[in-house]
Amino acid sequence: xxxxxxxxxxxxxxxxxxxxxxxxxxxxESEKFWSTLIQEDRIDHAEFISAYTMIxxxxxxxxxxPDGRIExxxxxxxxxxxxxxxxxxxxxxxxxxxSVASALVAGLVLAAVLRNPPGEVEPHAGASLYETILENxxxxxxxxxxxxxxxxxxxxxxxNVEVGAGGELLVNDAAVDVAPAAxxxxxxxxxxxxxxxxxxxxxxxxxxxxSGSTVVYPSSFEGVSRxxxxxxxxxxxxxxxxxxxxxxRTKNLxxxxxxxxxxxxxxxxxxxxxxxxxxxxxxxxxPAGGETVLEPGHRFLLDEGRATVSKVNVDKYVSWRDGVxxxxxxxxxxxxxxxxxxxxxxxxMPGSASGITCSGKLVLQDELGQLLQGLSEITTMRYVLADxxxxxxxxx
Numbered sequence: 001x002x003x004x005x006x007x008x009x010x011x012x013x014x015x016x017x018x019x020x021x022x023x024x025x026x027x028x029e030s031e032k033f034w035s036t037l038i039q040e041d042r043i044d045h046a047e048f049i050s051a052y053t054m055i056x057x058x059x060x061x062x063x064x065x066p067d068g069r070i071e072x073x074x075x076x077x078x079x080x081x082x083x084x085x086x087x088x089x090x091x092x093x094x095x096x097x098x099s100v101a102s103a104l105v106a107g108l109v110l111a112a113v114l115r116n117p118p119g120e121v122e123p124h125a126g127a128s129l130y131e132t133i134l135e136n137x138x139x140x141x142x143x144x145x146x147x148x149x150x151x152x153x154x155x156x157x158x159x160n161v162e163v164g165a166g167g168e169l170l171v172n173d174a175a176v177d178v179a180p181a182a183x184x185x186x187x188x189x190x191x192x193x194x195x196x197x198x199x200x201x202x203x204x205x206x207x208x209x210x211s212g213s214t215v216v217y218p219s220s221f222e223g224v225s226r227x228x229x230x231x232x233x234x235x236x237x238x239x240x241x242x243x244x245x246x247x248x249r250t251k252n253l254x255x256x257x258x259x260x261x262x263x264x265x266x267x268x269x270x271x272x273x274x275x276x277x278x279x280x281x282x283x284x285x286x287p288a289g290g291e292t293v294l295e296p297g298h299r300f301l302l303d304e305g306r307a308t309v310s311k312v313n314v315d316k317y318v319s320w321r322d323g324v325x326x327x328x329x330x331x332x333x334x335x336x337x338x339x340x341x342x343x344x345x346x347x348x349m350p351g352s353a354s355g356i357t358c359s360g361k362l363v364l365q366d367e368l369g370q371l372l373q374g375l376s377e378i379t380t381m382r383y384v385l386a387d388x389x390x391x392x393x394x395x396x
Contacts, residue, residue, distance in 0.1 A: 006042050013048065139192050139212060145171070147187040147219070150178040154197075157365060158323075161189060162200040167219045184222060190214045191232070193344035196323070196364075201228070204239035205246065208321045211342045211364075212267065233265045235321045238280075253302060257282040262294075263318045267341070272303040276317040325362045332356040332379060336392065343368045346389045354394040356380070 013019045022030035037043040143154040145161060147169055154171060162170040167184075169176045191197045191209045199207040202220050209215060213232025221227075227247040238246045240259025248255040250266035253273050260280025266273040275284050277294045284300045285291045292309060294300050299312045319326040320342075327335055332354055340347040345368060356379050362371050372383050372390065380395040 005037055006044075008044065008048075140190055141192055143192065143195055143197055144190040145187070146190075147178045148185040150176075152176070157195050159195075159197045160200075161197065163187070163202050163217075163219060165202045165220065167202075184218045184220045186216055186218055188214060188216045194342065194364075194368075196320075201226075201239075203241065203244075203246075206237040208235040210234065210320055212344065230264065230266060232267055233263070233320070235261070235263045235318055237261045252287060254285040255282055256285070263314075263321075272301060274302065274317075275300040276312060276314055278314050278318060319361070320364065323364050325364065327361070328359045329357045330359070332358055332375065332381060335362075335375070336390075339368060339371060340390075344388065345385075347392060348389060349392045350394065354381075356394065 008016070022034070034043075034048075038048070140153065143156070143159045145152045145154060152171070156172075160170075160172050162173075164170070167178075169178050189197055189199055189209065191211060191213050193211045195211060197209045199209065199215060199217075201207065201217055203226055205226070207215060207228075210233035213234060214230065215234060216229040218227075221244065225245045225247050226241070227249065229249045231250065234248075236246075236248065238257050238259050238261070242258055246257050246259070248257075248264060250264070250273060251268065253264070253266060253275070255262070255264060255275055257280065260282055261278040262280075262282060263276040263278070264274070275282070275294065276299045277296050279296050281293065281295070283291050283293050286302060286307065288305070290307070292300055292307065294309065297311055297314060299310050299317070301308050301310070313328070315326050316328070316330075325335070325338055325342075333349060335358060336347045336349060339345070339362070342364060358375070358379065362374070368390075369385055372381075372385060375381055376383060382393050382395060384391045
């Protein structure tokens with residue numbers, strides 16, 4: 001019978017005694033058996049992981065089953081799945097097996113992460129999970145929403161998504177049909193450059209996603225905490241729940257709150273991450289150890305492994321949520337760097353500082369050329385915009 005695992009769906013695995021027994025009571029032989037099927041592509045990775053997730057959700061850590069053995073199974077399977085990814089696969093195939101299967105993988109790892117008490121960070125937990133979910137994925141051209149078996153590309157510069165407490169889904173206030181699931185599933189919202197999105201989670205928490213950002217979240221919050229994973233820049237207004245802390249994980253930070261508003265930046269290709277607290281309170285933890293409790297109006301910055309806290313003007317960091325960049329006496333190089341990030345355009349600037357500072361605001365719904373033209377009219381900046389590059393000079 002084992003030769004038909006190739007066509008098994010999650011429901012078939014859950015009706016298979018051998019699968020259930022080896023997931024709850026793994027042995028070296030069973031680990032080798034499943035790893036071989038995955039390595040030889042004789043099994044549907046997403047269906048397998050979905051069934052595994054369901055088993056763990058139902059049975060938890062069965063008495064007598066060593067955590068080390070279960071984690072060993074998982075790490076071996078995950079490593080094998082990662083090794084199977086090849087650039088020869090088509091883009092459409094990558095959307096489902098990689099993005100959705102990885103989201104289901106996130107649900108699997110989530111069970112292990114949530115065993116930690118609130119505020120206590122498992123070393124490198126955020127980093128390893130970040131790699132599993134988001135690594136090797138190119139940014140889509142349109143806003144992309146993945147929910148269970150459903151993948152959607154959403155038009156527009158800004159999109160509103162709402163996840164109901166019962167798993168129902170609204171996009172721009174219109175109901176969206178999604179494939180039914182036996183339990184909570186991990187979903188992802190990915191926002192390409194020069195676009196933004198708003199996401200309301202099942203608990204009422206509001207998230208604003210900036211250009212080039214991704215959030216991975218569950219269809220419902222179960223267990224002892226509410227946990228999401230992000231890459232990029234997100235403004236969060238967290239619904240208060242004293243009994244269930246809200247945890248945001250990135251590639252190198254873990255932020256724990258009960259109910260507050262803050263901005264977090266953690267782009268994959270940037271050497272720094274930061275958290276700016278607008279109101280309430282939160283704690284920031286890093287894999288190397290140490291926890292910082294932040295006060296409103298302060299910024300936690302982790303730059304190349306070095307952590308600092310400073311008092312800041314929060315409007316400078318959160319105005320993008322309203323579709324504008326506000327700046328006061330800001331070096332023009334900093335403004336150009338922010339535009340470079342938002343529009344995904346490389347800014348080629350002189351090596352020496354111009355000494356030019358600006359105050360004002362830029363509307364992010366405008367084309368980049370319009371914004372650059374406006375800056376050139378009030379400064380000595382000159383520019384040439386060509387495709388994904390911009391060449392800057394400053395006249396004396």
